Amino acid sequence: MPVTINNFVNVPASHRCSNLVGGAWLAPPNAVYLPVVSPYTGEKIGEVPVSTAADVDTVVQKAQAAFAGWRATPIKERTQILLKWRELMLANLDRMSHTAASECGKLVDEARAGILKGLEVTEFAASLQNMATGGVLEVSRGVQCEMRHEPLGVVAGITPFNFPAMVPMWMYPVALVLGNCFVLKPSEKVPLTSQIIGELIVKAGFPVGVFSIVNGDRKTVEALTQHPFVQAVGFVGSTPVAKSVYQNATQAGKRALTLGGAKNAIILLPDADPDVAVRGILDSFTGCGGQRCMAASLVYAVGPVDATIEKIVAAAKKIELGNMMGAIIDKVAMKRISDAIDQAAKDGAKILVDGRKFPAPKGYEGGNWLGPTIIDGAKPEMACTKDEIFGPVLTIMRVGSLPQAMTLEHANPFGNATSVFTTQGAAARYVTDNASAGMLGVNIGVPVPREPFSFGGTKQSKFGSGDITGVSAVDFWTWRKKITTKWSLAKDNNWMS
Secondary structure, X not given: OOOOOOOOOOOOOOEEOOEEEOOEEEOOOOOEEEEEEOOOOOOEEEEEEEOOHHHHHHHHHHHHHHHHHHHHOOXXXXXXXXXXXXXXXXXXXXXXXXXXXXXXXXXXXXXXXXXXXHHHHHHHHHHXXXXXXXXXXXXXXXXXXXXXXXXXXEEEEEOOOOOOOHHHHOOHHHHHHOOOEEEEEOOOOOOHHHHHHHHHHHHHOOOOOOEEEOOOOHHHHHHHHHXXXXXXXXXXXXXXXXXXXXXXXXXXXOEEEEEOOOOEEEEEOOOOOHHHHHHHHHHHHHXXXXXXXXXXXXXXXXXXXXXXXXXXXXXXXXXXXXXXXOOOOOHHHHHHHHHHHHHHHHOOOEEEEOHHHOOOOOOOOOOOOOOOEEEEOOOOOOHHHHOOOOOOEEEEEEEOOHHHHHHHHHHOOEEOEEEEEOOOHHHHHHHHHHOOOXXXXXXXXXXXXXXXXXXXXXXXXXXXXXXXXXHHHHHHOEEEEEEEEEOOOOOOOOOOO
16 A cells, blocks of 8 residues: 555545436446546546547537426525535535545545635635626616616536636636536546535535536537537537637627636846745746646746756755655556657756656655756747747746846737736836736636636637626526516606607
């Protein structure tokens, strides 16, 4: 047995996932099953079915049948069920954290933090019953106009491997409270956490069909986005897939908001507080093994910042895999990251820290372990500068001035996040006023907004309008109904009365 690391408890290799259909767990008939492999151990910890178009239709038909009743349920009652589910989630927090760590490779503490962040969106969703999500105004004597947010019907969320609990929670709590029926298609690499979510949904008392889970692969996604009853699709994943899902969904007449990848930049200025900068940059590119769309992967080093970079390098070399950083999702990702490091060296960049040389945790040698990697002296034309590596790899570009760094930031085809590390208010304001990314940070390596401020990037990091969380999500998951009312003739007749 491997030794315990980071309080990690591996999930037993016995779970065969099912679809949640009309409130019941059903195995798709004659399904092909894919293995679920733990990045920690390289061992199989479950199986997930590949749902066909017919299986998707069964799920969506049940959801459509539940819509009329759920739509007619007062928002206060919907909210009460959601809050009961929230309490069940908190009661099962440890179980969910270990399951998420087992299947996606992050540290248990990181998995727990992700779940709690997702529950913040749940708390925002619960607040919608007390917010003005519509309104009535007397627009003329005896004439009133009213606006209501109406649910769309059956909506779907397609979510990635790196946050098996948090990213789905960006979507379904708001969608459900607003009266939609939600179908979740989790990544086939990490379906186990969603099984717990579905179990607690049923236990909380959501009506059958209001929340469903359909497991599968790319063909399952295509069937879901093309289904005539599915009105809207939310997606989080890589940019090429986000673009494809957006095009397929919108061409089929669906509303779509799909979030893609990133090449997030940090602008490091010479006046930055060394302790703040080192901690913020290190945590940003090593947290979750660098497998998050908000990880810092590119530093624009402005002027004489060698002392700070040396401290980042020293701190990175002290990272202990398994206890201070988690595992990489699979062998394919390991090869992709390793190839990117090789290519950077071939292109003339200097490898200051090579994560491939870090030892695996004792007893977990079969897992996917790769330590922090720091590449220096990169040029704009290099692949390590342009491509999303999606691993614990930090690329450093040396620039002569802050305006030069901002020029490079604007040329970045992605637009999730940009941060600046400085002690000068004027420099910070210059960056936040001029940056092209959707989420900005000052002395913060991962500038994820907290509710009710919304999550969303720009450029090739997002396809569709609005953001996936916050007040913007209300508009995405609803349509606006406008009602104009008159009961009698007014004395001052005009075109409205």
